[in-house]
Amino acid sequence: xxxxxxxxxxxxxxxxxxxxxxxxxxxxxxxxxxxxxxxxxxxxxxxxxxxxxxxxxxxxxxxxxxxxxxxxxxxxxxxxxxxxxxxxxxxxxxxxxxxxxxxxxxxxxxxxxxxxxxxxxxxxxxxxxxxxxxxxxxxxxxxxxxxxxxxxxxxxxxxxxxxxxxxxxxxxxxxxxxxxxxxxxxxxxxxxxxxxxxxxxxxxxxxxxxxxxxxxxxxxxxxxxxxxxxxxxxxxxxxxxxxxxxxxxxxxxxxxxxxxxxxxxxxxxxxxxxxxxxxxxxxxxxxxxxxxxxxxxxxx
Amino acid sequence: xxxxxxxxxxxxxxxxxxxxxxxxxxxxxxxxxxxxxxxxxxxxxxxxxxxxxxxxxxxxxxxxxxxxxxxxxxxxxxxxxxxxxxxxxxxxxxxxxxxxxxxxxxxxxxxxxxxxxxxxxxxxxxxxxxxxxxxxxxxxxxxxxxxxxxxxxxxxxxxxxxxxxxxxxxxxxxxxxxxxxxxxxxxxxxxxxxxxxxxxxxxxxxxxxxxxxxxxxxxxxxxxxxxxxxxxxxxxxxxxxxxxxxxxxxxxxxxxxxxxxxxxxxxxxxxxxxxxxxxxxxxxxxxxxxxxxxxxxxxxxxxxxxxxxxxxxxxxxxxxxxxxxxxxxxxxxxxxxxxxxxxxxxxxxxxxxxxxxxxxxxxxxxxxxxxxxxxxxxxxxxxxxxxxxxxxxxxxxxxxxxxxxxxxxxxxxxxxxxxxxxxxxxxxxxxxxxxxxxxxxxxxxxxxxxxxxxxxxxxxxxxxxxxxxxxxxxxxxxxxxxxxxxxxxxxxxxxxxxxxxxxxxxxxxxxxxxxxxxxxxxxxxxxxxxxxxxxxxxxxxxxxxxxxxxxxxxxxxxxxxxxxxxxxxxxxxxxxxxxxxxxxxxxxxxxxxxxxx
Numbered sequence: 001x002x003x004x005x006x007x008x009x010x011x012x013x014x015x016x017x018x019x020x021x022x023x024x025x026x027x028x029x030x031x032x033x034x035x036x037x038x039x040x041x042x043x044x045x046x047x048x049x050x051x052x053x054x055x056x057x058x059x060x061x062x063x064x065x066x067x068x069x070x071x072x073x074x075x076x077x078x079x080x081x082x083x084x085x086x087x088x089x090x091x092x093x094x095x096x097x098x099x100x101x102x103x104x105x106x107x108x109x110x111x112x113x114x115x116x117x118x119x120x121x122x123x124x125x126x127x128x129x130x131x132x133x134x135x136x137x138x139x140x141x142x143x144x145x146x147x148x149x150x151x152x153x154x155x156x157x158x159x160x161x162x163x164x165x166x167x168x169x170x171x172x173x174x175x176x177x178x179x180x181x182x183x184x185x186x187x188x189x190x191x192x193x194x195x196x197x198x199x200x201x202x203x204x205x206x207x208x209x210x211x212x213x214x215x216x217x218x219x220x221x222x223x224x225x226x227x228x229x230x231x232x233x234x235x236x237x238x239x240x241x242x243x244x245x246x247x248x249x250x251x252x253x254x255x256x257x258x259x260x261x262x263x264x265x266x267x268x269x270x271x272x273x274x275x276x277x278x279x280x281x282x283x284x285x286x287x288x289x290x291x292x293x294x295x296x297x298x299x300x
Numbered sequence: 301x302x303x304x305x306x307x308x309x310x311x312x313x314x315x316x317x318x319x320x321x322x323x324x325x326x327x328x329x330x331x332x333x334x335x336x337x338x339x340x341x342x343x344x345x346x347x348x349x350x351x352x353x354x355x356x357x358x359x360x361x362x363x364x365x366x367x368x369x370x371x372x373x374x375x376x377x378x379x380x381x382x383x384x385x386x387x388x389x390x391x392x393x394x395x396x397x398x399x400x401x402x403x404x405x406x407x408x409x410x411x412x413x414x415x416x417x418x419x420x421x422x423x424x425x426x427x428x429x430x431x432x433x434x435x436x437x438x439x440x441x442x443x444x445x446x447x448x449x450x451x452x453x454x455x456x457x458x459x460x461x462x463x464x465x466x467x468x469x470x471x472x473x474x475x476x477x478x479x480x481x482x483x484x485x486x487x488x489x490x491x492x493x494x495x496x497x498x499x500x501x502x503x504x505x506x507x508x509x510x511x512x513x514x515x516x517x518x519x520x521x522x523x524x525x526x527x528x529x530x531x532x533x534x535x536x537x538x539x540x541x542x543x544x545x546x547x548x549x550x551x552x553x554x555x556x557x558x559x560x561x562x563x564x565x566x567x568x569x570x571x572x573x574x575x576x577x578x579x580x581x582x583x584x585x586x587x588x589x590x591x592x593x594x595x596x597x598x599x600x601x602x603x604x605x606x607x608x609x610x611x612x613x614x615x616x617x618x619x620x621x622x623x624x625x626x627x628x629x630x631x632x633x634x635x636x637x638x639x640x641x642x643x644x645x646x647x648x649x650x651x652x653x654x655x656x657x658x659x660x661x662x663x664x665x666x667x668x669x670x671x672x673x674x675x676x677x678x679x680x681x682x683x684x685x686x687x688x689x690x691x692x693x694x695x696x697x698x699x700x701x702x703x704x705x706x707x708x709x710x711x712x713x714x715x716x717x718x719x720x721x722x723x724x725x726x727x728x729x730x731x732x733x734x735x736x737x738x739x740x741x742x743x744x745x746x747x748x749x750x751x752x753x754x755x756x757x758x759x760x761x762x763x764x765x766x767x768x769x770x771x772x773x774x775x776x777x778x779x780x781x782x783x784x785x786x787x788x789x790x791x792x793x794x795x796x797x798x799x800x801x802x803x804x805x806x807x808x809x810x811x812x813x814x815x816x817x818x819x820x821x822x823x824x825x826x827x828x829x830x831x832x833x834x835x836x837x838x839x840x841x842x843x844x845x846x847x848x849x850x851x852x853x854x855x856x857x858x859x860x861x862x863x864x865x866x867x868x869x870x871x872x873x874x875x876x877x878x879x880x881x882x883x884x885x886x887x888x889x890x891x892x893x894x895x896x897x
Contacts, residue, residue: 020754049738054580064743065755070735071743072583074576075606081573085580085588086735088564089538093584093735114569273566280559290560292533293699299519300696 001121001204005094007047013038016048020065029216029227030060030127032190036214037067037096037125040200051094054083056108058100059134060127060216077108080115080124084273087120091274094204095121101128105141105173115209116180118273123203124211127190128173129218130225136160137221141171144225158223174253177211178246178265184210185249185265189234190217191227192261202263208272215259230259237262244268310340310365312460312507313372317389318381318402320349320357327379327449328359330470331456335363336520336693337466339512343806344522344691345371345881348630356388363460365512368692369806373885376507379456381405381421398506400455400497415504417459419496424451428489435481444482447489454493458501461508464490517696523661523687523803526694527617528553530665531589533702536615537563538588540577542570542596545629546685547619550591571596575603578614583744585734587669591617594627594636597680601643604678606746608648611722611732611769613672613679613707617665620684622879631879632686634802635854640680641831641862647766649773651675652830653784654682656805658692664828667784670705675772676732682830684853686881687803707732715739720751724764728771777832784829785837789816794823796891797845799838799871800852801827801859804882808851811887822891830859833866842869847894851887853877 016038024030041051051069055061057076064071074082079097087095104112104126115122132138138161139145146152148165156163177185184206188196196214203210215234217227237260242248249265284290314331318324328344336342343362349355362372374394380386383406386399393399395413403418425446433441450471457464471486528550531539539558541551551567558565564581568574571592578588592600597618607614618640622631640652651671655664664681672679710719710731721742723730730751733740742753748765750756786805789812796815800808805826812822825841827834842848848871850860857875864871874890876882 049741050736052584052735062755065745068741070741071745072580072610073743073745073747074579075602075746078572078576078603081568081576082580082583084566084573085538085540085577085582086584087580088566088577089581089586089588090584090735110569111573114573118566277559277564281562284560285562287560290557290562292529295529295532295557296519296521296696296699299521299525300517 001044001046001094001207002092005047005050005092006045009047011042011045011048013042016041016068018066018068022066023062024059025220027219028059029129029190029218030063032193033060033125033127033196033214033216034063034066036188036190036193036196036200039197040204043197043201044204046094046204050092051096052086054079054086054095054097056099056103057134058103060098060100061103063098077103077106078111079103080108080111080122083122084115084118084120087122088273088277091121091278095123096204097122097124099126100133101126101130101142101173102132102140105171109141112176113180116182119183119208119270120273121207122209123200123206124209125200125203126173126211126213127216128213129216129222131218131222133218133221139166142173144170158221172253173213174264175250178249178253181267181270182211182265183208183267183270184263186210186212186263187259187261188212188214189230189261190214191231192234195261199263206266207268208270233258234261236260237264308365308510310363310509311372312376312509313360313362313374314377314379314456314460315358315360315375315389315392316379316381317356317358317385319384320351320355321353322381323449324357324359324381324385327452328361330449330453331361332520332691333470334453334457334466335361335462335509336518338462338509339514340365340509340693341368342520342691342693343368343371345686346689356382356384358389363509365510369810370884371881373883377456377459379452380408381452396505398459400459417455417497417500419451419455419493421448421451422446424492424496425489428485428492431488432481432485447486450486450489451493454490455497458494458497459506461506463511464494518693519696520691520693521658522689522691523655523658523683524550524619524689525553526658526661527591527655527665527681527683528557530662531615531669532557532561533662533699534666534669535587535704536589536669537561538578538581538586539563539590540566540568540574540588541590541592542568542574544571544593544596546621546688547591547593547596547617550617550619571599572603575600575614575616579603579607579612582612582614583735587613587673589615589617589669591619593619593621593629594639597636597639597643601639604650604680605644605648607678608644608650608769609746610744611676611730612744613676615668615672615679615681617681617683619688620682622685622877628879630685632684632803632881633854633877633879634682634684634804634852634859635877636682637830637854637858637862640682649677649769650831651677651679651773651776652682653679653828654802654830655687656802656826656828658687658690659694659697661687662697666702670703671776673705673707674729675776676707676729677772682802684803709733710737710740721753722749722751722765722768724751724768727775728768729775773832777835781829781832782834782836784827785834786826786828787823787841788812788826789823790821792844793821794845795821796823796847796849796894797841798822798824798849798851799827799841799863800824800850801830804851804853807882807884808887811884811891814884814888815891820891820895830862833863835866838863838867838869842867847872849874849890849894851875851882851890853882
């Protein structure tokens, strides 16, 4: 979060709320995430005109319209690339990326490791509902439908592209993020709103790329990973957890007894692409080399 | 240049061929430098092996005392540094041409009518190296390559009767800091090469080059370099790209320069990311560009559409290459025209502009940024492999003629009164706020939206917003866009009129000039703007020509189809897609054939 984009003026959460009504179904987890984001932005004092919320395509990617800041509702899977262009060219702006598990971990997954390498000061908030919602009920990379070989009874009305079970395993986004050395990795849950707000604040304040995977249950197309399921399956990250210990962070990410909620990994030693770009520019600052005429004369 | 008399005119085509890594390119570059220092015009044409290492390379140099418009037809002088080089590239030599070959490497087959010079390049070069061995330290001597290129340069300069002084000066400048013995070795090598030819030349026929007084400052540069410098001149301060032949050297060039101009450059993970980053940077207020070739442009299609729908200025340079799919990456083509014009799902506005010469790459790059800014949409700039890698001597661009456009921004009044980012206006262009402007917040979006940027699907809205976006292209077509073409040849009635676009302009000018010198009334209209086309100009042109010929470097005649779709004119297509640029003779023959019908 750049210092310049924090306003002296105080903003209440409602100041970030636009006049557009969310298109989400009643009971959608995304409402909780949106409210937590309003609160987190208020706590951090983000200046609305110096903040951009970027998204791809999906239910959760409609979020920029519900916020009073600048927004960029782009194409499926490409939000990180657009956000990188914004942040690298305008380091003075706050850049937040929002989207779903399909947008981020499927079509857009190829951009995650490269954003991790660049480590721009961007907060990526993924609303993970373990299903494709906007296209009405296909499996996503985080769907936990039984595998086909188990011959389990699958309700074909609910899992439309895997009526006999899945033929692919699901991914563990937190372990993936730690493997990519994303410099801030956290997990939240939309039904733990205060904790989620704290996590988003920590993500916004982190200097570098932060990925927050927030469970955000879909009441319409996912009757398995519901709010009740996650209420049972989630627990706080242990108080003695050291998120700077990458091996311990992996251990936490790989636990099978439920899902720890909180900051799981952070690496504050990584450089960011903006720092590197600034260093490049500083190296040539004050030299008369940046002239088109001089460039052309090199070829005389 | 017009005062050149026939007896002192120069027009020589020299072709160098050999193994990649053998010094063909450096000898070619040296020759170009020497000849352009004599005030002559240079036009190069290179082919590269599609291999990482090895393979045969060809470097052709046409040296001319007038404006050089194409790579020429026959080869006057072939310099073959290897047998494979000879085998691959002796085709195209004039029957009475001159062959200079490395007699240490091979012996060419006999060919009556040809004049041959054997030059034992390695032997001569090694001899010069040995001559200074006692004066150079052991380690330096080991690393010192025998001066093969310089022997070759001396021989070539003598062969075409060019003075050796510029080469001597060059050697002093280049090797001066390495010590007197190294300078002496190279100067001796130059003279030994020249002497070796001198001894054989006798009464043999040789071409001559005649120095020309230089009146204007000139540069020797290729298309991609001019395109990149044009972008910087236009105010480009953000570049993202992904390596691809033959566009990569634009990114490599800008990687060195962008930080000096206070801009940013990112090597993206793929072309999709590259264009995404450019759209983001432009949304944030920077002038942004990416450059790619066909496969990359294919990947960018979805976001070109986003740029059109969300009305974001961005420049996408497509350096077209040969063939479909992987095709022939090191060869040339004009085969991406359809993709540039039509590559989109549904419809959104984009501007397509094409560069036609090395000099024009600079101005087309400037124009591309200005059009993108002014009309707030993607601009696809078409170039191609032949133009990108071609080195030409050109006059120094007059930088005071560069005019820069900036996107329309909202006034403070507009920002404080319910700012409408996509306001419907008479031109279709609406003010674009930049993050940081209080009161300017909106959501840039590919979803159909109203003037405030709020999503909406109602039929009336869909109609109005689409009309608004396309109105920008109409505005362009009716204003400055109508003059984005050049006319050559006869002004009034013509028997044959050629309509074309892109890198073929020079060769078409040369072949139509030849036809006119022989008394044929031929005219040529060259389009700079491809979308929207200068429709009225094309119709007027067609009306004064008996027959229209549309030559282009692709299989199906894409440009002809596009012209007919826009103007309904009748024409003869000459479409060819073999990886090579047109030769003047080919076009000349087409004109004569069409005249005879």
